[in-house]
Amino acid sequence: MRNPFVMECGNYKTAYSKDMALFSVPRMKIQILVLVLFFLLLPLFASSYVVGLLTLCAIASIGAIGLNILTGYTGQISIGVGAFLGVGGYTSAILTSTLGLSFWLALPLAGIATAIVGGLFGIPSLRLKGLYLAIATLAAQVIILFVISRWDSLTGGTAGMVLSRPSVGGFSFSSTMSYYYLCIVILILTAMYALNLVRTRTGRAFLAVRDRDVAAEIMGINLFKYKVMSFAISSFFVGIAGALLAHYTMIVSPELYSTHVSIEYLAMILVGGLGSVLGSILGAMFITLLPVALNYLINFLTVYMPDLYQLFSALSEFVFGGVIILFLIFEPGGLAHIWTNIKNYFRLWPFSH
Amino acid sequence: MTFFFQMLVTGIVVGSIYGLVALGFVLIYRASDALNLANGEFVLIGAYVCVTLVTAYKLPFIAALLITLVFSAFLGLAVERIVLRPLLNAPVISVIMATIGLSSLLAGAAHMIWGHQRKAFPQVFPSQPIEIGGIIVTPVYLWSFVIVIALLIIFSLFFKFSKIGIAMRAVADDQQAALSMGISVKAVYAITWAIASVVASVGGILLGNINGVSSTMAIIGLTVLPVVILGGLDSILGAIIGGFIIGILQSLAGGYLDPLVGGGLKEVAPFIVIILILMIKPHGLFGKGGIERV
Numbered sequence: 001m002r003n004p005f006v007m008e009c010g011n012y013k014t015a016y017s018k019d020m021a022l023f024s025v026p027r028m029k030i031q032i033l034v035l036v037l038f039f040l041l042l043p044l045f046a047s048s049y050v051v052g053l054l055t056l057c058a059i060a061s062i063g064a065i066g067l068n069i070l071t072g073y074t075g076q077i078s079i080g081v082g083a084f085l086g087v088g089g090y091t092s093a094i095l096t097s098t099l100g101l102s103f104w105l106a107l108p109l110a111g112i113a114t115a116i117v118g119g120l121f122g123i124p125s126l127r128l129k130g131l132y133l134a135i136a137t138l139a140a141q142v143i144i145l146f147v148i149s150r151w152d153s154l155t156g157g158t159a160g161m162v163l164s165r166p167s168v169g170g171f172s173f174s175s176t177m178s179y180y181y182l183c184i185v186i187l188i189l190t191a192m193y194a195l196n197l198v199r200t201r202t203g204r205a206f207l208a209v210r211d212r213d214v215a216a217e218i219m220g221i222n223l224f225k226y227k228v229m230s231f232a233i234s235s236f237f238v239g240i241a242g243a244l245l246a247h248y249t250m251i252v253s254p255e256l257y258s259t260h261v262s263i264e265y266l267a268m269i270l271v272g273g274l275g276s277v278l279g280s281i282l283g284a285m286f287i288t289l290l291p292v293a294l295n296y297l298i299n300f301l302t303v304y305m306p307d308l309y310q311l312f313s314a315l316s317e318f319v320f321g322g323v324i325i326l327f328l329i330f331e332p333g334g335l336a337h338i339w340t341n342i343k344n345y346f347r348l349w350p351f352s353h
Numbered sequence: 354m355t356f357f358f359q360m361l362v363t364g365i366v367v368g369s370i371y372g373l374v375a376l377g378f379v380l381i382y383r384a385s386d387a388l389n390l391a392n393g394e395f396v397l398i399g400a401y402v403c404v405t406l407v408t409a410y411k412l413p414f415i416a417a418l419l420i421t422l423v424f425s426a427f428l429g430l431a432v433e434r435i436v437l438r439p440l441l442n443a444p445v446i447s448v449i450m451a452t453i454g455l456s457s458l459l460a461g462a463a464h465m466i467w468g469h470q471r472k473a474f475p476q477v478f479p480s481q482p483i484e485i486g487g488i489i490v491t492p493v494y495l496w497s498f499v500i501v502i503a504l505l506i507i508f509s510l511f512f513k514f515s516k517i518g519i520a521m522r523a524v525a526d527d528q529q530a531a532l533s534m535g536i537s538v539k540a541v542y543a544i545t546w547a548i549a550s551v552v553a554s555v556g557g558i559l560l561g562n563i564n565g566v567s568s569t570m571a572i573i574g575l576t577v578l579p580v581v582i583l584g585g586l587d588s589i590l591g592a593i594i595g596g597f598i599i600g601i602l603q604s605l606a607g608g609y610l611d612p613l614v615g616g617g618l619k620e621v622a623p624f625i626v627i628i629l630i631l632m633i634k635p636h637g638l639f640g641k642g643g644i645e646r647v
Contacts, residue, residue, distance in 0.1 A: 077446050124628065127635040130445040131388045135582050136631055138575075139624035146621040259575070263453055270450050311465050318461025324454030328447050329439040 020199055039184060043177040051176050053292060058183040059244045060284035064268040065194045065277055066237025071266070072275030073198065074230035075210030076125055080137035081265040083144035084235050086257030087114045088242025090148060093161040093252045103166030103247065110243035111236040117144070118235020125227045129213075141259055149254040160253025163246055183244055187281075190237055194277045197233075206230055210275075267320070271327050273336030282335040290323065291316045355487045360608040361601060366494035368600020369501040373556040374573055375580040375592035376504065377549040382586045383525040384545035385437065387448040391456035392553055393574020398463055399425050399554020400561035400570060404472045414477050418558065422551050429550030433543050460571055471567035478562060497559040504552065505593050512589070517544060525587070579623035583630055585640020595638070599623045 013019050023029045043051045067081050091113040095106035121140040128136050148155050155161065165174045166182070173179045197203040205226045208216040217223045246252045264287055272283020294316050331338060374396060381389045389395075402424050406417035432455065440451055478492045512518040523531040524541045532538055560570060580599045584591025607619035630637065 071446065077449060124632055128631055131382075131449070131586065132582065132631060132635060134388075134445075134449055135578055136628060138578065139628050142621055142624045143628070146617060150617060263457075266450060266453070270446070274446070314461045314464030316461075317457050317464065321454040321456065321458030321461060325436055325451055325458065328443070328451050328454070329436070332443065332447060 022195060022199070036188065040181070043180055048176045051180050053289065055176065055180045055183050055248060056245075057285045057288045058180070058187045059241050059248065060265075060268065060288050061187050061281040062183075062190045062244065063238050063241035063265055064272065064280040064284040065190050066234045066241065067265050068269045068272075068275060068277070068280045069194060069197065069206070069237070070230050070234035072269055072273075072280075073203065073206040073210060074227065074234075075213075076122075076227065076230065077130070077134040077266075078137040078231075078234075079134050079259070079262045079266065080121065080141040080144070081238055082257045082259060082261030083141040083148075084114050084118055084238040085242035085245065085261060086148055086252070086254070087117050087144060087235075088239030089246030089252040089257070090155055090161070091239070092243035092246055093163050094154060096166075096247075097161055097163055104168070107166075107240060107243050111239040114239025114242065115232040115236040118238070119228050119232035122228045122231025122235075125231065126224050138259070138262075141262055145254055145257060148257075156253075158254060160251055160256075163250050163252065165247055165250065179248060183248075186240065186244065190240070191277050191281070194237075194280075202226070202229065267324050269334075270324065271334055273334030276334070276336040278339065279334050279336030282339070286335060287320075290320065294319060356608065358486075359488050360604045362488050362490060363494075364601030364604030365597055366490065366498050366600075367604060368597040369494075369498040369593075370556055370559055370596075371573075371577050371580045371600050372593040372596025373497070373501045373504065373559070374553060374577045375584065375596050376508070376589065377553040377556070378577065378581040379584075379586065379589055379592045380508075380545055380549040380552065382581075383589075384521055385542055387437065387452065388581075388586070389549065390449065390452040390574065391432075391459055392549075392577070393571035394456045394459035394463065395425065395428070395550050395553035396557035396560065396573055397566075397568065397571040398428065398459060398557070399550075400557030400566040401463060401467050401472070403554070403558045404474055404561055404566045405467070407475060408472065414475075421554055421558065425550040425554040426547040429546040429548070430543050432550070433546035437542070437546070438539070456571070456574065460568070463571075464568060467568075469568055471565045472561075473565040474562050491563075493559065493562050500555065500559065501593065501596075504555075505589070508589055517541070521545060576620070576623070579627045582627045582637055583623075585637030587641055588637070588639035591637060591639030599626075602626060 013024075018024075023032075039054075042054070046054075063081065063085060067078065070076050070078055088110040091110040092103070092106045095101040095109055096103055101109075121137065124136050125133055149158050151157075165172060165179065167173060171178075173182055198207065205216070205221045208219065208221055209223065209226055209230075213223055242257075249256075268283040268287045269280055270283070271286050272281070273279025295312070298312050298315070327334060333340075374392065377392050377395065378389060381387060381392075399421055403417050403421040406412045406420055407414060410417075412420070436451055436455055437448075440447055443451075478496055480492070482489045482491050483495070484490075512522055520531070520536045520541050521544070523534065523536055524538050528538055531541075556573070557566075557570065560573065564570070577596075580595040581592060582595075583598060584593070584595030602622055603619050606622040610618050610622075634640075
């Protein structure tokens with residue numbers, strides 16, 4: 001019987017164009033199609049709770065892919081994603097709730113607004129590197145949240161704003177299932193964009209900046225342009241994710257976009273794998289579902305240890321930190337690398353070399 | 354005018370605690386090029402251990418202090434050995450993320466052990482405020498000011514003259530050269546983490562004496578970041594001066610500007626300042642920018 005996991009058994013490429021191809025083997029196209037079909041058909045037999053969780057995963061994946069463009073592709077650390085999600089969410093809230101604009105216009109506008117804010121805070125990146133840049137983005141986080149919670153007339157201050165689910169024609173995306181489809185479609189578009197980005201001139205410039213920005217500049221890459229651009233592109237997707245999240249939870253308020261959210265997103269791309277689109281999605285699912293899984297575990301264990309429930313919030317914090325550290329020490333490549341290892345294992349099976 | 358001077362003095366004494374916590378950041382950065390974002394949790398755990406020893410085990414304050422310092426030293430050693438050593442030579446983002454993970458881990462552990470309630474220190478310092486020319490200062494603040502200045506002098510001398518201090522400077526300067534001169538880089542890292550953890554817990558005990566100990570205390574780790582960046586990540590003097598500058602700035606912003614915008618500016622002002630400072634001097638006021646070669 002043919003091994004169903006085999007994708008390719010050697011390098012038979014004869015042209016550079018083949019090396020650059022998105023799908024290295026025709027069968028990959030079918031496999032991805034099957035995977036996408038699986039996620040499209042899932043809501044038909046899954047409970048609405050599961051679909052809701054998957055919607056959150058999909059939204060987080062969009063944001064994580066955005067952050068990965070900045071941190072994984074271009075090598076710039078940002079601890080400000082939480083606030084950028086907030087910018088996206090609030091822009092959409094103001095445009096739809098206050099100004100009565102259609103969601104379909106507000107969504108791209110939220111992305112563009114976040115891209116502008118992100119690009120603005122990306123300007124210091126030309127002179128700042130590593131730790132200093134990380135702190136500058138943290139400062140961005142604090143300042144943006146301060147503005148949001150103080151600009152009462154525009155944002156409703158600490159009370160936040162209420163949003164409604166989008167609709168097209170007479171059809172409203174109010175059900176969990178329909179909103180899930182919306183998010184999945186946007187996720188697929190985002191993933192396609194990010195996958196194709198590395199194949200373009202811009203994407204390669206990003207990678208060059210990541211690997212050694214001084215060398216990249218000597219080679220004629222305009223550092224300022226590409227650094228700000230990566231901030232803007234990344235923030236665009238983060239803003240889209242923020243808007244989608246806001247319309248899903250139907251409320252925006254400053255405490256939803258705390259520094260902890262930024263850290264969660266960083267954890268997603270680290271656990272998933274830096275510079276990998278598949279990794280972003282896996283990491284987003286992992287970090288989103290981790291507290292849910294812990295909750296199940298606690299519910300199961302409280303039968304034997306009743307006072308465990310009070311410890312839950314502390315425990316999830318503890319496990320979250322532990323998971324990050326374990327991944328960094330034992331699998332810096334993240335889930336994407338684990339997946340590659342599994343594939344390689346089966347590719348060579350039953351011979352280990 | 355008295356109001357201004359009161360704000361100024363408050364800023365200076367608060368700034369001295371900032372400087373103390375910032376010192377922990379700088380020590381670690383100098384030795385291992387890592388920013389310890391779990392510093393706030395070191396502060397918190399130090400304070401909790403000390404307050405528990407004093408209240409639950411009825412130890413005298415000095416004994417509790419000494420035990421806490423020993424405990425913190427071991428905590429620092431353990432963290433370095435378990436988390437940081439496997440990440441030697443890892444990219445910056447891994448180290449940042451590791452310390453973020455560590456802070457989450459330690460915060461979770463602290464919550465599990467001590468819960469969320471605020472614990473008050475029994476009276477250690479006299480509570481009667483001292484009044485000098487209309488300006489009121491609490492003795493705790495004065496004590497922390499004295500301790501910070503003392504630590505600054507001790508650390509300057511330590512780095513200049515002691516064997517370990519010189520080894521630390523050598524490692525900070527060039528790891529490979531230090532190694533080839535027979536300095537054990539691993540030992541230096543371990544000692545640095547122990548010292549930084551001890552310094553953080555001294556800060557925690559002082560802060561605990563002022564406000565009581567509770568889980569919100571770990572926020573000082575984030576509040577102090579602007580201080581470290583302002584002074585420059587690798588300058589001890591910068592950390593202390595940065596502490597005073599940010600302390601005064603916060604105090605003045607809180608006194609004069611907060612009533613205008615409705616509060617909260619006190620926490621944000623330092624971050625606005627560091628963005629501006631970083632645009633002009635990307636390595637802070639006293640930090641050294643390295644030459645980069647391809």
